[in-house]
Amino acid sequence: MESLIGGLVAAPLLGAAVLLTGGRRLDRSGHWLGTALAGLSFVFAAVLFFDMLGKDAEERTLTSHLFSWVPVEGFQADVAFQLDQLSMTFVLLVTSVGSLIHLYSVGYMAHDERRRRFFGYLNLFMGAMLLLVLADNYLLLYVGWEGVGLASFLLIGFWQHKPSAATAAKKAFIVNRVGDVGLAIAIFLMFTTFGSFAFSAVLDEQVAAGAGQATLTGIGLMLLLAACGKSAQVPLQSWLGDAMEGPTPVSALIHAATMVTAGVYLVVRSADIFNLTPDAQLVVTIVGAASLLFGAFVACAKDDIKKSLAGSTMSQIGYMMLAAGLGPIGYVFAIMHLVTHGFFKAGLFLGAGSVMHAMNDEVDMRRYGALRRHMPVTFVTFGLAYLAIIGFPGLSGFFSKDEIIYAAFAKGGTQGWILGGVTLLGAALTAYYMTRMMLLTFFGEKRWQPDAAGREPHPHEAPRVMTIPMIVLAVGSVGAGAYFSLGERFAHWLEPVTGLGHEEAPLSHGMVSLAATAVMLIGVAGAWAQYGRRPVPLVAPAGRWVTRAARRDLLQDDFNHAVLVRPGNYLTRGLVYVDHKLVDGVVNGTAAAFGGLSGRLRRVQNGFARSYAVSMFGGAAVLVAATLLMRAV
Amino acid sequence: MSPENYLYLSALLFTIGACGVLIRRNAIVVFMCIELMLNAANLALVAFSRMHGNLDGQIAAFFVMVVAAAEVVVGLAIIVMLYRSRHSASVDDASLMKL
Numbered sequence: 121m122e123s124l125i126g127g128l129v130a131a132p133l134l135g136a137a138v139l140l141t142g143g144r145r146l147d148r149s150g151h152w153l154g155t156a157l158a159g160l161s162f163v164f165a166a167v168l169f170f171d172m173l174g175k176d177a178e179e180r181t182l183t184s185h186l187f188s189w190v191p192v193e194g195f196q197a198d199v200a201f202q203l204d205q206l207s208m209t210f211v212l213l214v215t216s217v218g219s220l221i222h223l224y225s226v227g228y229m230a231h232d233e234r235r236r237r238f239f240g241y242l243n244l245f246m247g248a249m250l251l252l253v254l255a256d257n258y259l260l261l262y263v264g265w266e267g268v269g270l271a272s273f274l275l276i277g278f279w280q281h282k283p284s285a286a287t288a289a290k291k292a293f294i295v296n297r298v299g300d301v302g303l304a305i306a307i308f309l310m311f312t313t314f315g316s317f318a319f320s321a322v323l324d325e326q327v328a329a330g331a332g333q334a335t336l337t338g339i340g341l342m343l344l345l346a347a348c349g350k351s352a353q354v355p356l357q358s359w360l361g362d363a364m365e366g367p368t369p370v371s372a373l374i375h376a377a378t379m380v381t382a383g384v385y386l387v388v389r390s391a392d393i394f395n396l397t398p399d400a401q402l403v404v405t406i407v408g409a410a411s412l413l414f415g416a417f418v419a420c421a422k423d424d425i426k427k428s429l430a431g432s433t434m435s436q437i438g439y440m441m442l443a444a445g446l447g448p449i450g451y452v453f454a455i456m457h458l459v460t461h462g463f464f465k466a467g468l469f470l471g472a473g474s475v476m477h478a479m480n481d482e483v484d485m486r487r488y489g490a491l492r493r494h495m496p497v498t499f500v501t502f503g504l505a506y507l508a509i510i511g512f513p514g515l516s517g518f519f520s521k522d523e524i525i526y527a528a529f530a531k532g533g534t535q536g537w538i539l540g541g542v543t544l545l546g547a548a549l550t551a552y553y554m555t556r557m558m559l560l561t562f563f564g565e566k567r568w569q570p571d572a573a574g575r576e577p578h579p580h581e582a583p584r585v586m587t588i589p590m591i592v593l594a595v596g597s598v599g600a601g602a603y604f605s606l607g608e609r610f611a612h613w614l615e616p617v618t619g620l621g622h623e624e625a626p627l628s629h630g631m632v633s634l635a636a637t638a639v640m641l642i643g644v645a646g647a648w649a650q651y652g653r654r655p656v657p658l659v660a661p662a663g664r665w666v667t668r669a670a671r672r673d674l675l676q677d678d679f680n681h682a683v684l685v686r687p688g689n690y691l692t693r694g695l696v697y698v699d700h701k702l703v704d705g706v707v708n709g710t711a712a713a714f715g716g717l718s719g720r721l722r723r724v725q726n727g728f729a730r731s732y733a734v735s736m737f738g739g740a741a742v743l744v745a746a747t748l749l750m751r752a753v
Numbered sequence: 754m755s756p757e758n759y760l761y762l763s764a765l766l767f768t769i770g771a772c773g774v775l776i777r778r779n780a781i782v783v784f785m786c787i788e789l790m791l792n793a794a795n796l797a798l799v800a801f802s803r804m805h806g807n808l809d810g811q812i813a814a815f816f817v818m819v820v821a822a823a824e825v826v827v828g829l830a831i832i833v834m835l836y837r838s839r840h841s842a843s844v845d846d847a848s849l850m851k852l
Binding site: 726727728729730733734737 | 771774844848
């Protein structure tokens, strides 16, 4: 069984190697090879999962030591895997959603001449992501962390002939780099404090308690910084919206379901550290709450369907982050929401991709309308995922989100009320922006416009290879929540890894569900009043300052520009000036001085025999004079 | 007549020769001035020989004469070649080594 873990990671990495080095002869079969290897990885995962189910809860952790990577005295870096319930959850999510999206991409990228390369990158991403969640130490996790960052960069910029895509890829890479520095520092701190970065050595309540409070808080905050970069949380959120420049399957797989949740994984995995440092936990909840509202506001204002979904992703990950910051009462529900979100958000993105496919790659929702009759499968699957994300009673989002809202109230005191209020407000906003998206896309009047080349859109249902993944994900969106919540199945599954805390909230579960449903209905009604009853203008009205700010991503880019980019530019310009004037000045000045001096000296050699004779006679005269002078003295 | 007067004459001739070398441009004249300086030195050597009462100075004078004769042969040949190629015997024209 242990050796299967290696195979799990190796299958997609092998696919990436073959597809990226195989050349043109794989152009016609490469996409099926990539999909098959992703599917193989899923089969391995399923085998391991059923094997794990057969064991007792406490004995489910599998470890697999591959080889010693850097065996140095006092510094042991191993390539070793650890498969416990938390990793298993991620492995199943990554391989199942990943395989479905591979399948979908076969249809979506059918007309792209670089499809083979696309599948190579997708496989690379899956391998790196599995490495990330299976690593048994932070250094190997870092390798996977960088690997998914690389794959994300390559896939966002997949259409690099578009300057906007190339820029977006660079932006994502650079913003992620800030977070990666945090992870690196956290690993350094662990090594200096504990002498190791293996999970088994660091993640132990007693070992961690041996370190100082300040050190633990430092490690926690650095891990959080890393999580913010990868998961697009405030203040490193700015890359996610632009990342939508990539092909839509990429947005579904990497920027909705899996990679962006790596930050949540990191925080939950490091639970033993965060449990001991309330300060860092508080910062995690604040970051989560801020991102939750930030993303929701942005999603409400965007007309670009993918950017609106990106805002929604950020907001939903804010929920997870907030739950992860609540400690043992929240970890389980953070992961549960992560899984259900993986299903319905991937489904939403695939639906959006299907719509774009039908509408000549138009992304402006104001130019959709009335698509439900033309694309029934997309409409139904998108609609089910929509009901799941807004928390319609009985569907996935309802269960996972209500648990987070309840846990937020259970935090207790003023903080509990504030966090609970924020999560409820977020639920209302979620309902609003998702209903808006639904109404603009599938209901109302046709507002179709010819594209830049003058072609009228002729919407049609996507091919079967694209609709099947959407249907499967829709089933997951509907059923996963209820399945997980029945008898607290998911909580008991994860409990051995993350622990499970019970706190009494000032509101009962029933009241929380009632309140969540009520605010959801308010959000739906608000969107209906604005976009369902009235005709939708083709060009967005100017709006108030709040709307305008939200359309500009709440001025995140302006902020980054003013605070980071411009001072950075001035600094580099200043340094270049100093370099040119001072450093180059000294060097060039020295050279010029010697050059000038030798120029003067050269004049002495004028080629006139008589002037040489003068110097000879002069020299002789000086010698004679000196001799006489010495005699006289 | 004291031998010192010969020394004064020698110094005078040497100075005239040196000034000629420095001032004149014609290679032949410069050449003759160099001969003048050599012979001024010969005169001094012979005068010293007389003053000290031995033959060392005179022997040295013979050496100088031999060297001067050889020098005349080579020097005149160079000057003739120079004149042929450049149609001038001015020492200032032969300044090709200058940049």
